[in-house]
Amino acid sequence: MADSGSRTLRIREFPIEENPPKNYLNHERGLMSWLFTLDHKRIGLMYLASIVIAFFLGGMLAVGLRTELWTPAGTFIDADTYNHIFTLHGVIMVFLFIIPSIPAALGNIFLPIMLGAKDVAFPRLNLASFWVYSLGAVFALYSIAHGGVDTGWTFYTPYSTETGSAVISMTLGAFIMGFSSIMTGVNFIATIHKMRSPGMSWGRMPLFLWSLYATSIIQVLATPVLGITLLLLVMERALGIGIFDPALGGDPVLYQHFFWFYSHPAVYIMIVPAFGIISELITTFSRKVIFGYWAIALSSLAIAFIGFLVWGHHMFVSGQSELSSVVFSFLTFFVGIPTGIKVLNWVTTLYRGSISLKTPMLYAMIFLILFTIGGVTGIMLGALSVNVHLHDTYYVVAHFHYVMMGGTVFAFLGGLHYWWPKIFGKMYNEFWAKVSAVILFIAFNVTFLPQFVMGSQGMPRRYFNYIEEFQVMHQISTVGSWMLGVGFIIMAIYLVHSLYKGEKAPSNPWGGRTLEWMTASPPIHHNFEHTPVIIHGPYDHHKPIREFRLGIAGSDNGHGHHTNGDGAHTEEVESGDQTGSR
Amino acid sequence: MANNSGAAEKEAHLAHHFVDSEQQFEASKLGMWVFLVTEILFFGGLFVAYIVYRSWHPDLFEQAAMTLDTTLGAVNTGVLIVSSLTIVLAVRAAQINDQRQQLIMLGSTIALAITFMVVKYFEYASKFEAGMLPAGLYTYEGIEHELAPVFYSIYYMLTGLHGIHVIIGIGLISWLMVNAAKGTYHSGYFTPIEIVALYWHLVDIIWIFLFPLLYLIE
Amino acid sequence: MSLHHVLPLKTMIGTAVALFVLTILTVAVYYIDFPDPLNTIVALGIATVKAALVCMFFMGLYWDTKFNTLVLLSSLLFFLIMIGIILLDTLFRDAPFQIYG
Numbered sequence: 015m016a017d018s019g020s021r022t023l024r025i026r027e028f029p030i031e032e033n034p035p036k037n038y039l040n041h042e043r044g045l046m047s048w049l050f051t052l053d054h055k056r057i058g059l060m061y062l063a064s065i066v067i068a069f070f071l072g073g074m075l076a077v078g079l080r081t082e083l084w085t086p087a088g089t090f091i092d093a094d095t096y097n098h099i100f101t102l103h104g105v106i107m108v109f110l111f112i113i114p115s116i117p118a119a120l121g122n123i124f125l126p127i128m129l130g131a132k133d134v135a136f137p138r139l140n141l142a143s144f145w146v147y148s149l150g151a152v153f154a155l156y157s158i159a160h161g162g163v164d165t166g167w168t169f170y171t172p173y174s175t176e177t178g179s180a181v182i183s184m185t186l187g188a189f190i191m192g193f194s195s196i197m198t199g200v201n202f203i204a205t206i207h208k209m210r211s212p213g214m215s216w217g218r219m220p221l222f223l224w225s226l227y228a229t230s231i232i233q234v235l236a237t238p239v240l241g242i243t244l245l246l247l248v249m250e251r252a253l254g255i256g257i258f259d260p261a262l263g264g265d266p267v268l269y270q271h272f273f274w275f276y277s278h279p280a281v282y283i284m285i286v287p288a289f290g291i292i293s294e295l296i297t298t299f300s301r302k303v304i305f306g307y308w309a310i311a312l313s314s315l316a317i318a319f320i321g322f323l324v325w326g327h328h329m330f331v332s333g334q335s336e337l338s339s340v341v342f343s344f345l346t347f348f349v350g351i352p353t354g355i356k357v358l359n360w361v362t363t364l365y366r367g368s369i370s371l372k373t374p375m376l377y378a379m380i381f382l383i384l385f386t387i388g389g390v391t392g393i394m395l396g397a398l399s400v401n402v403h404l405h406d407t408y409y410v411v412a413h414f415h416y417v418m419m420g421g422t423v424f425a426f427l428g429g430l431h432y433w434w435p436k437i438f439g440k441m442y443n444e445f446w447a448k449v450s451a452v453i454l455f456i457a458f459n460v461t462f463l464p465q466f467v468m469g470s471q472g473m474p475r476r477y478f479n480y481i482e483e484f485q486v487m488h489q490i491s492t493v494g495s496w497m498l499g500v501g502f503i504i505m506a507i508y509l510v511h512s513l514y515k516g517e518k519a520p521s522n523p524w525g526g527r528t529l530e531w532m533t534a535s536p537p538i539h540h541n542f543e544h545t546p547v548i549i550h551g552p553y554d555h556h557k558p559i560r561e562f563r564l565g566i567a568g569s570d571n572g573h574g575h576h577t578n579g580d581g582a583h584t585e586e587v588e589s590g591d592q593t594g595s596r
Numbered sequence: 597m598a599n600n601s602g603a604a605e606k607e608a609h610l611a612h613h614f615v616d617s618e619q620q621f622e623a624s625k626l627g628m629w630v631f632l633v634t635e636i637l638f639f640g641g642l643f644v645a646y647i648v649y650r651s652w653h654p655d656l657f658e659q660a661a662m663t664l665d666t667t668l669g670a671v672n673t674g675v676l677i678v679s680s681l682t683i684v685l686a687v688r689a690a691q692i693n694d695q696r697q698q699l700i701m702l703g704s705t706i707a708l709a710i711t712f713m714v715v716k717y718f719e720y721a722s723k724f725e726a727g728m729l730p731a732g733l734y735t736y737e738g739i740e741h742e743l744a745p746v747f748y749s750i751y752y753m754l755t756g757l758h759g760i761h762v763i764i765g766i767g768l769i770s771w772l773m774v775n776a777a778k779g780t781y782h783s784g785y786f787t788p789i790e791i792v793a794l795y796w797h798l799v800d801i802i803w804i805f806l807f808p809l810l811y812l813i814e
Numbered sequence: 815m816s817l818h819h820v821l822p823l824k825t826m827i828g829t830a831v832a833l834f835v836l837t838i839l840t841v842a843v844y845y846i847d848f849p850d851p852l853n854t855i856v857a858l859g860i861a862t863v864k865a866a867l868v869c870m871f872f873m874g875l876y877w878d879t880k881f882n883t884l885v886l887l888s889s890l891l892f893f894l895i896m897i898g899i900i901l902l903d904t905l906f907r908d909a910p911f912q913i914y915g
């Protein structure tokens with residue numbers, strides 16, 4: 015909306031109707047009302063269900079891998095199957111779970127609400143993105159049924175052009191899922207730019223939205239390159255076009271450039287939305303304005319940008335020129351700066367806050383610990399000389415699990431618990447939620463800390479057997495993975511239980527200040543009965559809460575009419591930072 | 597799900613979640629520009645492959661470019677330029693509520709796009725016949741360079757992907773014509789024409805670069 | 815170009831004519847022999863001007879909000895980052911990096 019004009023709006027407080035009988039979950043019924051819905055909340059929920067299934071599948075595979083590693087020789091899986099399983103684990107976790115996890119599921123549900131909009135800018139594109147994602151998943155499943163893939167999730171040439179497995183269908187699946195990711199990105203950028211409600215200036219946008227904005231930018235700029243890379247790989251296999259295949263005069267290192275030009279930024283597609291959730295959790299549960307709003311907001315953009323300059327740190331031993339290795343190593347250290355800025359701002363926000371350690375906050379604390387370990391080990395890996403020793407060892411495996419699982423997954427869980435009452439209108443059992451969080455935290459470290467040690471001692475990744483010296487540590491790690499399984503089972507039980515037996519959730523169980531807490535739990539179909547008007551920052555906990563529930567006064571504003579469902583839209587809303595009142 | 601507010605007749609196109617037509621138009625256009633960015637980077641990957649291989653083997657590119665027909669390339673450049681003009685005039689026709697001109701201009705754009713593809717077809721056919729195929733299938737013997745097949749791979753990937761975009765464009769513009777015939781577009785609402793036109797111009801721009809990069813190397 | 819801006823006919827036709835002239839120019843230049851890198855630079859320079867004309871007038875960036883231009887330019891920036899850094903590798907594959915001699 016235009017920032018022009020400072021016309022005075024007539025506003026008033028809109029009280030929240032607690033637990034309205036009609037909400038987005040039940041206002042229409044039947045399978046079709048879900049599959050063809052244009053409601054961002056329902057689409058988000060379908061995404062949520064899909065990624066939970068993906069996470070379950072990927073998790074089962076992981077436990078299988080860890081169990082195989084119980085003994086130094088083959089335990090119950092042969093080497094070839096092992097290669098298939100770790101590839102599947104990686105592909106499922108990266109493309110089917112973690113990339114869509116926070117943006118497409120939680121982001122979809124909350125982005126419009128937090129902006130005060132009725133929906134994303136392009137609801138049909140949003141639905142299409144979900145269907146395209148599902149189509150990609152079908153391709154992935156097809157590949158599993160037709161021979162599987164044993165290249166690793168990175169599909170490096172020349173192995174990927176030679177192996178007998180179903181590389182074409184799998185890469186096509188990833189290619190298709192890339193489109194879905196692009197669609198989400200385009201949609202979110204347009205939504206954030208054009209769909210803000212009156213008074214929602216950039217400086218009043220919740221930090222979760224800033225992080226989704228930065229993420230969308232990365233998705234839009236990086237994913238097309240993955241698309242062309244995978245397309246070239248498919249052509250390489252199908253026709254032998256010789257661009258990446260050394261047997262035909264091609265250059266496999268060029269493939270790695272293409273791949274990592276996407277995939278390093280992609281790790282920020284995974285982590286930046288997690289940063290956004292952490293910002294929300296930390297302020298809400300400290301009852302305090304966030305420290306360094308702009309520093310956090312802009313560092314997301316800085317990370318998005320710098321993330322495009324460092325991809326070659328995955329290629330130090332690939333045979334790229336020494337000059338580029340040195341440059342990449344140098345640039346890699348810069349990524350740590352905006353990331354460090356964020357962590358310090360979060361910690362400073364905690365200082366003298368009135369902290370309440372509810373489950374979501376517990377996850378935020380876990381995130382701070384684990385992500386910091388993951389990030390710092392990343393910097394260590396970025397040092398060229400150190401990397402030559404550690405490349406392709408368990409040290410790298412531990413590093414990226416600390417950032418991807420310790421960072422993104424734990425932030426996702428924090429967000430899931432934070433918004434669970436809003437999404438489903440039910441409270442979960444706080445005691446069991448905390449028990450499971452603590453188990454997951456301990457289990458995670460039991461699983462992955464030993465991998466740092468093994469890795470630095472030379473245990474290579476992607477092997478199904480190993481020398482006996484490593485057995486103790488592998489066994490500790492395997493026990494940890496089983497404990498992780500237990501933690502997740504507990505979580506599944508109490509979450510499902512809450513859906514049936516949980517207490518009804520109030521509209522604002524945690525005392526948040528952002529707009530999603532200013533509507534019912536679960537929200538009504540059009541999010542708000544009124545057009546919200548924002549006059550305070552998103553974390554102004556010192557201001558009275560009723561000043562966060564304002565909307566345009568008058569009855570002709572959008573979807574205020576129960577009687578005819580879709581109301582008229584004739585009024586002109588000129589937004590501007592000055593709303594004239596207070 | 598109702599998408600039309602039905603508030604006033606001329607607002608029938610306004611989706612329920614927008615405040616007004618202006619917001620809808622601006623949002624759609626921004627969305628399209630962002631999409632064009634993804635298109636540019638999609639082709640960008642191929643241009644990178646092109647640049648890397650050309651920097652490695654300048655002599656190969658010079659020799660191989662000789663096998664491409666400059667005249668046909670130039671003709672197709674002209675064809676696309678005119679088609680860009682016709683589609684922009686279709687937008688203008690909608691802005692001034694001239695339905696007949698809208699249809700004429702959209703129709704001409706399709707005709708020009710088809711012309712482009714026909715020319716491409718003849719180009720491809722003569723290349724195929726001579727055995728200048730992508731690397732795995734390459735049989736031509738006129739070029740003394742062991743990486744000659746890779747040049748043709750890059751050539752076919754670039755022009756082929758561009759051709760696919762032209763075909764998609766033909767589909768989109770045909771869809772516009774169907775709607776235009778029903779009188780869907782007028783000065784208050786022409787977002788789809790505007791959006792497809794943006795796409796079509798991008799297809800033109802890509803060719804503007806492909807032409808000198810492939811046909812005019814010496 | 816807002817919803818209410820009608821595209822000026824003369825400008826559109828003028829743009830098309832300019833594009834034609836530049837196309838002829840680029841073919842003509844092809845037959846002139848410049849010293850080596852200059853050829854490519856001229857050809858790409860002309861193509862860039864043509865693309866800019868299309869963007870400004872056909873695509874309406876000239877009248878549009880500046881943000882859309884920024885969006886377009888960002889794609890160029892990131893393309894340049896990609897090719898620029900990749901060339902740091904591909905052009906220097908055999909050159910050992912020496913600081914200490």
Ligand code: HEM
Pocket residue numbers: 168281282284285327328346347349350353388389390391392393395396397401404405406410413414417418421422
């Ligand atoms: C402080 C920021 C970070 C730095 C400096 C960093 C650095 C690195 C380096 C140098 C490697 C290459 C190790 C090798 O293969 O030899 C690596 C691998 C990896 N990193 Fe990070 N990283 C950072 C953050 C992240 C984040 C946030 C994620 C994901 C959420 C991530 C995911 C990965 C993955 C998946 C790999 C392994 C890829 C593979 O080979 O399969 N990293 N990181």
Ligand SMILES: [Cu+2]
Pocket residue numbers: 277278281324325327328
């Ligand atoms: Cu990286």
